[in-house]
Amino acid sequence: AQAILAPAVLATSRGSSPVASAAMWAAVHVLPRSALARVRPSPTRTLIFSGVDALATRTVARSCAAAPNPALTGAASQTDRACTEGEKSATRGVTAGTYWKLSKGKLTLWVSISALPGYMLALPACVEPITLAALATGTFLTSASAQTMNQMYELDRDGLMHRTMHRPLPSGVMTMEEARNFAVASGTVGLGILSLGCNPLTAAVSATTMATYAAMYTPMKVLSPYNTHVGAISGALPTLLGFTAALGTGLAGSPWALHAAWLFSMQVLWQMPHFYALAWIHRADYLRGGYKMFPLTDTTGLATAAMSKPYLVALCAMPVAASAAGLASWMLPVGAAVPSYLWWRALRRFEENPNIANCRRFFLGSLSYLLATLALFTCYAQVDREQEEDSASGKQIVPVEPAWRVSLVAQLSELCPHEKMRRDLFGLMRDGCPFDSGKGGAAA
Numbered sequence: 001a002q003a004i005l006a007p008a009v010l011a012t013s014r015g016s017s018p019v020a021s022a023a024m025w026a027a028v029h030v031l032p033r034s035a036l037a038r039v040r041p042s043p044t045r046t047l048i049f050s051g052v053d054a055l056a057t058r059t060v061a062r063s064c065a066a067a068p069n070p071a072l073t074g075a076a077s078q079t080d081r082a083c084t085e086g087e088k089s090a091t092r093g094v095t096a097g098t099y100w101k102l103s104k105g106k107l108t109l110w111v112s113i114s115a116l117p118g119y120m121l122a123l124p125a126c127v128e129p130i131t132l133a134a135l136a137t138g139t140f141l142t143s144a145s146a147q148t149m150n151q152m153y154e155l156d157r158d159g160l161m162h163r164t165m166h167r168p169l170p171s172g173v174m175t176m177e178e179a180r181n182f183a184v185a186s187g188t189v190g191l192g193i194l195s196l197g198c199n200p201l202t203a204a205v206s207a208t209t210m211a212t213y214a215a216m217y218t219p220m221k222v223l224s225p226y227n228t229h230v231g232a233i234s235g236a237l238p239t240l241l242g243f244t245a246a247l248g249t250g251l252a253g254s255p256w257a258l259h260a261a262w263l264f265s266m267q268v269l270w271q272m273p274h275f276y277a278l279a280w281i282h283r284a285d286y287l288r289g290g291y292k293m294f295p296l297t298d299t300t301g302l303a304t305a306a307m308s309k310p311y312l313v314a315l316c317a318m319p320v321a322a323s324a325a326g327l328a329s330w331m332l333p334v335g336a337a338v339p340s341y342l343w344w345r346a347l348r349r350f351e352e353n354p355n356i357a358n359c360r361r362f363f364l365g366s367l368s369y370l371l372a373t374l375a376l377f378t379c380y381a382q383v384d385r386e387q388e389e390d391s392a393s394g395k396q397i398v399p400v401e402p403a404w405r406v407s408l409v410a411q412l413s414e415l416c417p418h419e420k421m422r423r424d425l426f427g428l429m430r431d432g433c434p435f436d437s438g439k440g441g442a443a444a
Helices: 002-013 018-030 033-037 043-066 070-092 096-102 105-114 116-122 129-153 176-197 200-220 227-236 239-251 257-281 283-289 302-324 331-352 356-380 403-415 417-424
Strands: 383-388 395-400
Touching: 096 129, 096 176, 105 116, 105 129, 105 356, 116 129, 116 239, 116 257, 116 356, 129 176, 129 200, 129 239, 176 200, 200 227, 200 239, 227 257, 239 257, 257 283, 257 302, 257 356, 302 331, 302 356, 331 356
Parallel strands: none
Antiparallel strands: 383 395
């Protein structure tokens, strides 16, 4: 912008020809939107551009009135056409990919995934495709709305950070009005889908998630480093959506209430080291944006590793606690040992040699751990119920599994080598398959 404007301003200040004045006016108005978008707004720059614009416009007007010049008039008309075409081009630049970035699509997809285990566990019978689709779609849309509101609030700060300055709003690809319309539309449609396709309680939980994320966590990011704790609660609320979609208001009194609490607690704990690692990797950017987070003052990385360690210890103990409490079979801690070990090893490497590469491995290890834990809990969670027996004891505690899992185990039992071994030994090895957590339980 300076390279284009400086010669024209100099020419006009020296009383140059009207053509030079017209060139300056055209330079002001024909500047590409992308170039202007990269110039950080400030009172000084706004005043300079306004003054140059007014000066050039008056000069062109006086020149045209004094001596009409076809070339000059043609230049102005060509400038108008160029401006119109530039605006149309900018409008065409808003694509589906733009809205994906505005929604923080990858993060929103993770939010949708975290809502599914609760539904797959607590559903009373077989999977209802319409309810499942409504849960996934509604969760995605409401999360997209919350992420958009987050970017609208942080527009100026995003423009200061290298990792966010190319987002749709700070880059100028999308206007604030377009983002606002998308946030309202996606939030309204998402809540409507959850309310009609699932139940009003699910929509209420999702609305609470949106409110805590956009109205509490987002403003708190520049006020206190404890914003991560608030964000962890907001980020864990979607784990409850699946349970409410399956059980509605009956969740509180159902045998799956403790499972919902376990999933919620696990995801709250998980988010702390996850975001500590992210903040330390981009600490220079976060400081440039004026954010407050505990890892930002950690120059060595040792404090970040030390802060993360207690959360990993708790997360490693949670699968064992779940099985001991009867929330899952003992295959849960057995299966969770692998992702827990891999994530712990990544932390140890970061602690021994704190650098960006090791911290990024620790960060990516958190994603693998979460996905594995959600899958394992979906496979091995169960509830215990009393079942009448003909024996002298009268009653027996038996685990109860979701109907879809009982059906799946029955279909795959022919392929299980443990079951084949049990049959080959004439049934002497009762409950031969260690992966059959139900052990003959009935469907929920």
